Amino acid sequence: MKLLRRGDRTGGVSLDERLAALAEAAELADGRLDAGAVARARAVVAQAGARRNLSVSHTAVALAGATGSGKSSLFNLLAGAPLAEVGVTRPTTSTAQAALWDGRGAGPLLDWLEIPHRHEVDGAGAPGGTAGGADLSGLVLLDLPDHDSIERAHRLEVDRLAGLVDLLVWVLDPQKYADAAVHDLYLAPLARHRDVTVVVLNQIDRLSPAAAERCLADLGRLLEADGLAGVPVLGVSARTGAGVGELRALLDSRVAGRRSWADRLAADAETAADDLDRASGAPDAAVPAGAPEEGVDVLAAPLAAALSQAAGVPGVVRAVAKAHRHRSVAATGWPVTRWIRRLRPDPLRRLRLGAGSGETGPDGGPGELVGRTSIPAASVVQRSQMDTALRETAAAASAGLPEPWAAAVRRAARSHADDLEDALDRAVATTSLGASRRPLWWRAAGAAQWLVLAAAVAGALWLLGLAALDYLHLPEPPVPTAGELPWPTLLLLGGLLLGVVLALLSRVAAWLGGRRRARKAARALRASVERVGRELVLEPVAGELARHRRFTEALATARSGA
Structure with missing residues (x-):
């Protein structure tokens, strides 16, 4: 059931x-921050769930204190009754007991x-009118064992x-109200619980009024040092x-307000959030500005450059031009x-590249599917460069983060390092390099070469025929002439010369086309490598940065009452 009220x-x-939150x-902190702090936070959430499902019409108040x-x-x-055994020099309360005002x-x-x-x-309270007319209906008052008992179980x-x-009521006495044990072990850790803590200085009847005032003032000073400034401090005498x-x-x-349970849970949440914040190494850390993806975008280019070297992209680019x-x-x-040229190995086919991703082979037919390429494996230097790039990427992405989260970012950057190569x-094997597309000028130049070859052959055959006629007398x-030059000779020499010129021009065009x-x-390979870098390095890093952002925002919400 939902138990929130306006006062919550x-x-x-x-x-x-x-x-x-x-x-x-x-x-979000699981596996990244101290396991104890995470467990305490989860325990607080579980405890809060259990308490909110119980009676909120009753307020459990505990009297805690030292022996005597x-x-x-x-x-x-x-x-108003001798319910608890009273002792002076030794613990007499071994188990907690409760006094109930309207305990239904x-x-x-x-x-x-x-x-x-x-x-x-x-409900009328103690005999003799000590109730003072107060209606404590709904109070569950607990008498706890002594916190300094020699019995560990107590x-x-x-x-x-x-x-x-x-609600906690700490009962101190004039002799031991400044005891470091109670302040260090119990009161100081309750700094977030100011609204559900009351401190009582008992036995003031043993002091003069001036001494009692001095003790109360000194106790207030100690509580302020404990972080409990503003906590009610009352001087009482159980004897008088x-x-x-x-x-x-x-x-x-407090009982009439019916909100001490909510104040206690809120304080527990704030304390657990403080523990998580301390475990993160950056108390009161601010939420980083900007989305995590924006922070890692600037790292994509330098990472891609380093990964391109490891992937052998420069060699592939040279092979594209040569092919x-x-x-x-x-x-x-x-x-x-x-x-003769066809007898030479194709630079890209030798690397098992350029015929995948739906491209056609150099002969115009369908390209073969590729598995792993024949690009030489990354050298020791290239692997070292890749490791350096991963470290630098993680360092840049985690700059300004507290160490536990920076370590998580570093782990995220290397989480797929074994799969990266x-x-x-x-990525290189499946990138469309565009190297197998046949330009239209190849067809035109090839046809022209066959045409001039045909002209040269025709001229040669013509000349041979003339020579045969002369030999047979x-x-x-x-014989027609073009100016002074016979046509057979013109066809032969012109065909050979034009063939050489076409070959030279084609080589120039091929060199320029290869560069293009x-x-x-x-660019295509760089985009593919960058995509791999994003998927295997930057996205895990961005995910960890987003996790830290959500963690910080959740802490801010959990501590909103601080």
Whole structure:
């Protein structure tokens, strides 16, 4: 059931929202921050869920104190009956017991607190009018064992219940109110619990009024040093009843308010959030500006440059230019000698590149599918450069982060390091290099080469025919001329000369085309390598940065009442 009330909101953020934020922060911190801090945060969320499902009409108030502080006497006085055994020099309270003012419906709460001894108290309070007219209906008053007991089980019981009750009343005495043990172990850790903590200086009847004022002032100073400035400090005497009326009135106001349970849970959430923040190494850290993706975008270019070297991209780019020139010569060279060029290995096919991703092969047919390329494996130097790039990327991305989160970013940057080399090879293998497309000028130049070859052959055959007629002393037919040059000779020499010129021009065009295709291939390969870098390096890094951002925002929500 939903138990939020109007009073459960602090600074516009509900208790539900703060606890949900604490649970989210613990989940985000899991595996990254101290396991103990994460476990404590989760325990607070679980404890809050359990307490909110119990009676909120009852307020569990615990009297805690050292041996001889008189807390059991004060408990009896408030209850109006000798419920607790009183001792002076040794612990007499071994297990917690409860006094109930209108305890109807408080059973599940006491079961959760594991309180075996329960006493119903008349709402009128103690005999003799010490109730002062206060209506304590709904109060569940607990008398805890002594926190300095020689019995370890007693101390553990105090620690357990001090972490569960709705309101803590620490009973001190003039002799030991400045004891470092109670301040360091119990009071100082309650700095976030100012709204659910009350401090009572008992036995003031043993002091003169001036001495009592000095002790109360000194106690207030110590509490301020503990971070508990503003906590109510009351001087009482369980023997004479002095100040007890004020204590009962304070308890009456807290019980009537019916919100101590919510204040306690809110304080627990803030304390657990503080623990997580300290574990992160950056108390009160601000949320970084900008989205995580924006922060890593600037790292894509330098990372891609380093990965390109490791993937052998420069060699592939050179192979693209050489392959284009090789194929151009094979397609546009002198037809008589083209077969010689075809005997040479194709630079890209030797690397098992350029025929994948739907491209056509150099002969115009469908390209073969590729698995792993034949690009030489990354050298020791290239692997070192890649490792350096990963380290620098992680360092740049985690700049300004507290160390636990910076370490998480570094782990994220290297989370796919073992797969990186294979992924780069696949990216290069599947990138469309555009090197197998046959330019239209190849077809035109090839046709022109065959045409001039045909002209040269025709001229040669014509001249051979004329020579044969002369050898057989047969009459020679008239030979047309172009100026002074006979046409057979013109066809032969012109065909040979034009073939050489076409071959030279084709080589120049092939060189220029190779450079152009190499640039295009470089851009395509760079984009593929950058995509791998984003998927295997930058996206995990961005995810970790986003996780830290959500963690910081969740902490801010959980601590919104601070």
